[in-house]
Amino acid sequence: MKIAIVDESAARASIIEEGLAQLDDREVFILTDRHGLLARIQEIAPDVVLIDLGNPSRDVLEEYFAVSRALARPIAMFVDESDDDAIAASIDAGVSAYVVDGLSAGRIRPLLDLAVRRFNAFARLQTDLAEAQGKLAERESIDKAKRILMDSKRLSEPQAYAELRKKAMSSNRRIADIAEALITAHDLLEGN
């Protein structure tokens, strides 16, 4: 079975490819370039095409599939209505699938399930990364705010942190927000 993964994110495409390695009898092609996409698809003649929902080439691809109905191996959208839950899950995960006519649902389903799991895993990785980066930035702000308090009010580091924490609790805000506010105020007063 030939599977084409169309994804402008090479990182995500390789995570999906890795997932599909669990399947027997599969040949995976990764297409990350928008230019020449249809020519590549034509050349590969895939049985299944997976494409992410955020890909601007989807309409181009669907047009090609609509026209391809005249070809020997027409590709349709994954349209087995009995499998609507699987399609809904794939849309929720952010991937859509197109399948060559006549491929049995029994062969498509495990493939789609894997793709969905991989897409979700990738989304989780992204969230984790964004969170980690966010936490790092917060940590830097808090350190900076502490230094401002230590210098201006001659406090020790634990005292400076306690001040921030007290203010956060009394105003029902996060310490990082208080730290940001303090830095902004300090910048304004210092004319930075």
Added chain:
Amino acid sequence: MATRDLTIGFMPLVDACLPILAQVHGFAEEEGLRLKFIRDVSWATVLDRLLYGHSDAAHMLAPLAIATTLGLGRPAQKMAAPFVLGLNGNGITLRTDLAAAVCPPGVFGDPRAVGAALKLEVARALAQGQRLRFGVVHRYSSHNYKLRYWLAASGIRPDVDVEIVTVAPPFVADALASGEIDGACVGEPWNSLSVERNVGTMVLASAQIWRRGVEKVLAMTEATLDAKREETEALIRAMRKAGRHFVDPANWEQNAAILARPEFIGADPVLVRRAISDRLVLAHGMAPVHFADFMFQYSEAANFPWVSQAAWLYSQMVRWNHATFDAADVARAAGVFRPDVYRSAIISTGDDLPAANSKVEGSVSQLTQVGTQQGSITLSANSFFDGRSFDPDRIADYLAHDS
């Protein structure tokens, strides 16, 4: 009154303006609604989100809503369009050198003259073994059908003499620059971007092909419309208010700035303002040209979903072999447009409502007062450039003319 949420899908185009402005200016809130938006870069994804419940309603190509109802390319799902988001607003932009050969740069050409000149260029290319290639935004789009209508009436056979391919709107300028396409029919601000980058010259407005041609609609699945009927009617009233705000010159600057934001269109507000104000720069470095009704979002009951407009789109699907003619499908296609919902939303406001749900398209050549259910409506010319008219009750005759 409790605030109810509606999620709206859209593509980054100026004609997504009405729901966006309804939210930003508080018209939605006045109707007890809070609108959330999901921006996508393909119509396929806008449609998937509608069908699988990520969104309640969407800014959508009218023919795509019809194609989905008819089950073209995927299993049929009943769609409903209770509100037309606007008429026209698209342009035809050609590669700079090709444009110069068919039309004086910087002014809108005469569609007949430009068509005749283009026919010569098409023949010249064919003699060299090349077919000119035009981009449209989607297979099932009014862009595709209006471009084909104009080409065919100019003696240029789509799919035979020229090729028509799909190009996503934000990539039209790139495709012109790389020589992937020789011309395109696309909405704003993407013609203006091509002009700005000096990779294309706009030669025609879609309004010159059909003066009052339907463009995007607010589309929903029929099931969502039934489940959220009250919210939908509230949204229709909010969008009428947004339309009145949109066409007022006093608001152009502000609305261009809002629509240009990255979460909406994500483009230069100067370019967005050109479409809003009907003042387009057609060729790089030239002065703007005023073309009244380039976009048409409010007056003459522009948002009323005339079923005859849906029927015309269906006739073109048949004409270009996207659908096979079937009398039952005419009714299904026309039934996507829901004047009944529009009427029941608007009736309490006293806003203009026509008496009929259908009209002979292209039959008005001068200011004409039409019968109304309430208010007063004077239609101005709604002609097709070749002077033909479309009677929705005689689709077979209309199509026979072209075969």
